[in-house]
Amino acid sequence: MTPRPTIMMVGPRPAGGWMSIKNYTEATAATAGTFADVETRVASWWAPRPIETYLDRRRGRQRLQLDDADDFDIVHFADLGLGHLVNQVRGARTVVTCHDLMPFFVDGFYAGRRDRLFGRALLRAPMRGALKGDRLLTVSECSARDICRLLEVGRERISVVGVPISHTYAPRPNAEAALRAEGIELPSGPKVMSIGDCARYKNLELLIRAMATPALSGAHLVRVGGRLSSGLVRLAETLGVAGRVVELGPVSREAVVCLYSACDVVAQPSSYEGFGMPVAEAMACGTPVVCSDRGALPEVAGGAAMVIPLDPAAPGKNPEVAIAFGHALERAIDDELFAAELREKGLRRAVAFRPETLAPLLEAAYALAMGRAGTPAFESAAG
Structure with missing residues (x-):
């Protein structure tokens, strides 16, 4: 009898940051868990070895070992920042x-010059390790093009599998009541939702300027x-927006799920996104x-959102773009008719990112890593 094929999914340490990567790790592991007769295990890591060793000693923690990775068919690292760990895997495909x-390459990704130099230096070793892996996976065709261009990687080495969006994310008819139960009271009237960090590339300056337009x-x-x-x-105070x-x-x-349903529209004005x-x-x-219209946003929207072109010279400051963004919101x-159309289109488009839709793509990526292109992942993987 052929043993059950196995996957080790390695994400960031639960106690650390990287919230979006934690969510991706869980969602991708759950998607892989839908494969027939496949066993999935989730492990965690955080930083390059010298920093990780130092922090673990300070905290009295035992380092996670990858010695048992040889017992798995695939070890999947959930982020480029973990790519250095590829060097510790000997028997499994990575x-x-x-x-x-x-x-x-994105202006505003880092807060300043020092952060940029330090951040890029920390990523050099993980990037070299990632390039030694058996397969690179990315979340959009936009990111695949960037990888080919900047890392000089052949497109044939890359699989594109979007970020799995679980069925937890669905319309909630009684969203505001559920939020009140969690102690969140929203103001009455129209609500524009913005979610994520405030790095400069998120282009929140444009959003605040849009909120200051008479239309909103x-x-x-x-x-x-x-x-x-x-x-x-x-800026919000200067433009008279701070009170709103x-x-x-x-x-x-x-x-978060309830807030999506309780708000009238979600704004994503970023100057670039990989997904x-x-x-x-x-x-x-x-x-x-x-x-x-930057990065992968139009690709992910897939014609189901209003896409506003930014000014390349001044993504957050052009008053005409701010007015256009405000009018779109x-x-x-x-x-109401247009909003209903967007909702219907969005629900249809979201099917492309549900786990059951992405599972065959993820399965195919693992099959390629195993050198079995054109066959279901792990079919006779241990044979």
């Missing part, structure tokens, strides 16, 4: 997900995740989306 290469004078901006920087707060900004900070996943999970999550919850709020 897959590394490179979500994007934004740290190396009665709407509130509901912020989830990282709180606005002092500069963005000053609701900062919730980090909230539970259940609250753009809020776009896919919002569509899965039946919420209209307005996003920029207003239309999603006020035009």
Whole structure:
């Protein structure tokens, strides 16, 4: 009898940051768990070895060992930042997900020059390790093109599998009541939702300028995740928007799902994204989306969102773009027929990112890593 094929999914340490990568690790492991007769295990790591060793000694922790990786058919590292661990795997085939290469070319990814130099230096070893893996996986065709261009990797080495969006993300009819039960009280009237951190590439300056347009004078901006920087707060105050900004900070996943349903529209004005999970999550919850035309956002939206072109010279400052973004948000709020059309299109588009849709693509990527192109993953993998 052929043994059950096995996958070790390695993500970031649960106690650390990297929330989006943790979610991706769990969702991808769950997707792999739908394969017939496949066993999946999730392990965790965090930083390059010298830093990890130092921090673990400080915290009195035992380092996670990959010595048992030889017992698995596939070891899948959930992020490029874990790519250095490929060097510790001997007997199993390795897959590394490179979500994007934004740290190396997107202006505003890092807060300053020192962070940029340090961050890029830390990624060099993981990047070299990732390139030694049996298969690179990425989450969009946009990111695949970036990998080919910047790392000089042949397209045949890369599999594109979107980020799995679980069925937890779905319309919630009684969303506001559920939020009140969690102690979250939203203002009345139109609500524009923005979720994620406040790095400069998120282009929240444009969103605040859009909120200041007369078209949105009665709407509130509901912020989830990282709180606005002092500069963005000053801008909101200067433009008279500060009183209509609701900062919730980090909230539970259940609250995030309810917020998608409770708000009228989700805004994603980023100057670049390798995927753009809020776009896919919002569509899965039946919420209209307005996003920029940068990176993978139009690809993920797939014609189911309003896509606003940014000004390459001034992504966050061009007043005409801010007005256009504001008008798009207003239309999603006020035009009920159009909003209903966006909701319907978004729900249909979100099917492309459901686990059952992505499972065959992930299965095929693992098959290629095993050198079995054109066959189901792990079929006779141990034979």
